[in-house]
Every structure is written in structure tokens, then in C-alpha cells.
Amino acid sequence: xxxxxxxxxxxxxxxxxxxxxxxxxEVTAVVRDPGRFGEPPAGARIRxxxxxxxxxxARLAAGQDxxxxxxxxxxxxxxxxxxxxxxxxxxxxxxxxxLLVVGxxxxxxxxxxGGLTVVEEPGFPADWRDIALACADQLAACRAETGVDWAYLxxxxxxxxxxxxxxxxxxxxxxxxxxxxxxxxxxxDLAVALLDEAERxxxxxxxxxxxx
Numbered sequence: 001x002x003x004x005x006x007x008x009x010x011x012x013x014x015x016x017x018x019x020x021x022x023x024x025x026e027v028t029a030v031v032r033d034p035g036r037f038g039e040p041p042a043g044a045r046i047r048x049x050x051x052x053x054x055x056x057x058a059r060l061a062a063g064q065d066x067x068x069x070x071x072x073x074x075x076x077x078x079x080x081x082x083x084x085x086x087x088x089x090x091x092x093x094x095x096x097x098x099l100l101v102v103g104x105x106x107x108x109x110x111x112x113x114g115g116l117t118v119v120e121e122p123g124f125p126a127d128w129r130d131i132a133l134a135c136a137d138q139l140a141a142c143r144a145e146t147g148v149d150w151a152y153l154x155x156x157x158x159x160x161x162x163x164x165x166x167x168x169x170x171x172x173x174x175x176x177x178x179x180x181x182x183x184x185x186x187x188x189d190l191a192v193a194l195l196d197e198a199e200r201x202x203x204x205x206x207x208x209x210x211x212x
Contacts, residue, residue: 002064003198004028006051006088007071008044009036011161012102015191016068017041019164023195030060051084057091066198067092070102078134085138089145098201099150100194101142104135105183108154108175108209118157118175139207151203155190156211162186168193168210176211185211 003020007013008029020027021043029044030051031037040046049056051071061067069088073080085101092099106119113121119132142152156176168189169176177183185193193210197203 001025001066001198002028004030004060004064004067006030006049006057006067006069006084007102008046009033010070010072011187012159012190012194013068013070014041015187016070016102016194017044019188019191019195020198023199025195028060028064052080052087054087054091057088058095061092061095061097064097066098066100068100068102068194068198073131073134075130078130081131081134081138082141085141089141089148089150093147096149098198099148100197101138101150101152102190102194103138103152103154103207104132105154105157105175105209106132106135107139107173107207109173110175111177142207143205146205149201149204151197151201151205152207153190153194153197154207154209156183156185156209158182158184159187159190160184162188164188164192165212166192168212171209171211173207173209176209178212183211 003025005017008017009031017029027044030047030049071084107117142150175183
């Protein structure tokens with residue numbers, strides 16, 4: 001497949017590039033600042049562009065099968081998540097290229113709370129509220145789009161660097177937890193889930209979630 005990854009220098013984006021390359025796909029890794037890559041991933045085409053610009057999106061999506069976006073704005077610029085996803089959707093409109101969005105967990109419902117979402121739970125960290133609400137708006141922007149085949153991947157409560165096991169559980173709109181109540185996955189296995197969805201589409205214009 002031909003895959004373009006926006007936000008390719010970030011934690012998830014870098015791992016999505018590596019996972020796609022390991023499966024033999026042709027990968028275009030897109031960053032705003034090439035200097036963030038350090039040593040570029042061997043085999044990837046590195047391009048400088050901005051996911052907030054529909055023209056950049058359309059140019060780098062031409063001839064591709066899938067676009068993955070894993071962009072994360074700097075603190076204070078959380079609103080850029082919505083700007084970027086709207087530009088991505090506009091740039092892909094009418095192209096037939098799928099869009100896979102790495103989003104947030106904010107709007108997942110928490111088991112046993114009567115329907116409270118992650119961001120509505122008492123004790124939700126104040127420092128994370130702005131990015132959580134931006135992720136909620138990001139998902140809403142996707143749900144308002146009917147002309148692009150998109151899928152929105154919400155991570156579990158904890159997403160961190162770790163090991164690639166290749167194993168994960170799938171869910172829809174509820175936070176996935178294990179027997180001890182933990183909700184987590186490694187960035188490496190989130191990338192596995194992303195590429196599995198790219199290769200074998202199961203979610204169309206909907207949100208899904210994964211966890212160990």
C-alpha cells in the first residue's frame with residue numbers, strides 16, 4: 001500500500017511509519033520540522049508540509065491509499081487539532097483516500113459510571129482538560145463529515161512507549177480496562193492496530209478503541 005503519515009516525527013507517528021515500513025508498504029512521512037526526525041526512518045520518503053493546509057494534504061495524498069494523522073499540538077495550541085482534521089478532511093474530499101485519525105480518549109465512556117466520559121470523571125487532571133476537549137471537538141468534526149472514508153482511533157487511558165507484542169483488544173465507545181482496572185497500550189501496539197485497520201478496514205466513518 002501507499003501510506004502517508006502526518007505527524008510522523010511524534011511518538012505514535014514515528015512508530016506508525018516503522019510499522020508500515022516493516023510490512024513492506026511505501027511510506028511518505030510528513031513533518032513540519034525535518035530536524036525533529038534526527039535519523040530519518042530508512043525507506044521512508046520524508047516530506048515537509050502542514051496538516052492544517054488542505055492544499056498540502058491534497059498534494060501528499062495524491063495516488064495514496066491511506067492517510068494517517070497522528071499530529072499533536074504544543075500546549076496552548078490545542079485548537080490546532082480541529083484545524084488540522086478539518087483541513088485533512090477537506091484535502092481528501094473526493095479522492096477516495098481513507099483517513100485514519102489517532103485521536104484521544106476524552107469521549108470514551110467509563111465502565112461502571114453510568115455513562116460518564118473520561119473527561120467528565122471527577123478528578124480528571126486539569127492540565128489535560130484543554131487537549132481532551134480539543135480531541136472531543138476533533139471527533140465531532142469527523143462525525144460531521146460524510147464525503148471521506150474516515151476512522152477515528154481513541155487510545156486507552158494510558159499510552160506510552162513500550163514493546164510491540166502485536167496483541168490488543170478492540171472496542172468501540174467504551175474505555176477498555178483489564179481485570180485490574182488498568183486501561184493502557186504501548187505506542188508500538190497502537191501502531192499495529194492502525195496498520196491492521198489500514199490493511200483490513202473494519203471501521204468506516206466511526207470511532208474505535210484498542211487496549212491490552
